[in-house]
Amino acid sequence: GAGVSQTPSNKVTEKGKYVELRCDPISGHTALYWYRQSLGQGPEFLIYFQGTGAADDSGLPNDRFFAVRPEGSVSTLKIQRTERGDSAVYLCASSSHSPGQFIETQYFGPGTRLLVL
Amino acid sequence: GENVEQHPSTLSVQEGDSAVIKCTYSDSASNYFPWYKQELGKGPQLIIDIRSNVGEKKDQRIAVTLNKTAKHFSLHITETQPEDSAVYFCAASYNNDMRFGAGTRLTVKP
Numbered sequence: 001g002a003g004v005s006q007t008p009s010n011k012v013t014e015k016g017k018y019v020e021l022r023c024d025p026i027s028g029h030t031a032l033y034w035y036r037q038s039l040g041q042g043p044e045f046l047i048y049f050q051g052t053g054a055a056d057d058s059g060l061p062n063d064r065f066f067a068v069r070p071e072g073s074v075s076t077l078k079i080q081r082t083e084r085g086d087s088a089v090y091l092c093a094s095s096s097h098s099p100g101q102f103i104e105t106q107y108f109g110p111g112t113r114l115l116v117l
Numbered sequence: 118g119e120n121v122e123q124h125p126s127t128l129s130v131q132e133g134d135s136a137v138i139k140c141t142y143s144d145s146a147s148n149y150f151p152w153y154k155q156e157l158g159k160g161p162q163l164i165i166d167i168r169s170n171v172g173e174k175k176d177q178r179i180a181v182t183l184n185k186t187a188k189h190f191s192l193h194i195t196e197t198q199p200e201d202s203a204v205y206f207c208a209a210s211y212n213n214d215m216r217f218g219a220g221t222r223l224t225v226k227p
Contacts, residue, residue, distance in 0.1 A: 004160070031213065042123075042206045042217030043161065056213065091160055102168070103149045103210055108160035 002026065004109035006092050012115045013082055021077040021112045025094030032075050033106060034067055035091040043091055043108075049075060050099060082116045089113050119144040121209050123218025130197050131226050138221045140207035141189040147209040150183060150190050155204045155220070164205075165192070197225045 005024045013019050025032050030051055035043035045059040049069045057067070064082075069075040079086055093106040120143040130136050142150075148169035153161035167174045167181045167190065174181050178197075183190040190209075194201055202225045207218045 033213070033215075040220070042121075042208075042219050044217070045215060048213050097213065103212060105151065105163055105166060106215065107163070108153070110158075110160045 004092055004094050004107055006090075006109040006112050008112060009110065010113045010115075012117065014117050015082060015084060017082050017116075019079050019082055019114065021079075021090050021114070023075045023077070023092030023094075023109060025073065025075070025092070026107055029094035029096050029107075030072070031095045031097040031104070031106075032069060033093040033095075034075070034077050035093065037089040037091055037111070039088075046077070050097075055099075079114075082114075084116050087114055087116045119147055119209055119211070119214065119216040121207060121216045121218045123207050123221060125221060126219065127222045127224075129224045129226065132197060132199060134197055136192075136194045136197050136201070136223055136225075138192045138205055138207070138223075139189060140191070140209075140218050141187075142209040142216075143188065144209065144211060145185075145188065146211045149210040149215075150181070151208050151210070151215075152181060152192050153206045153208065153217075155206060161206060194223075197223075199225050199227050201225050 032049040034046040037043045048056040052072045064080045067077045089111040091111045093108045095104040095106045097104040123140045151166035155161045180193040204220045
């Protein structure tokens, strides 16, 4: 079946600009996660959604980063006033995990490679 | 919070040999330990996982062992093939707080 998809696959922007990154999770997955991966590093947690609500946003580095999931499916990660240090691969994952249940496998998308010039 | 360390950072083996990657974690509450394979330009792909009530799990050429007392777990790949070349990440998780190691770049030489 269809996996997690992310668009765009690549994004080049200038310092100070606003960007939006989109994630389409696996159909039926209620849990959605955003990670950031810098070159040569493992994915770093940013935010976790359960349905429409952000259950844990403790990984967002500062208030320039924001994410939404208004209908409990597609999610958008928004970055304001981009900085060169925001350049990284932004990964999205989804799982069938529900609160109170044992953790389920997270399935990752291909990522969006963001380059801030 | 959880801290995951992964060794080695690079590993080169001859085709047919075995490869072992080791990880340690700090939070004794962690109860789920997946391993991901990431190829260039792609997202991480789950290859095997283990839960805290199991000490070992095997899937064909891949096996994972978990020692909860020592807080370490390992990935074993036997009969390595060139297509096993990739970056491998371990992770440790409690609830939905998943932390990844820094990765191991595995090269299998034909």
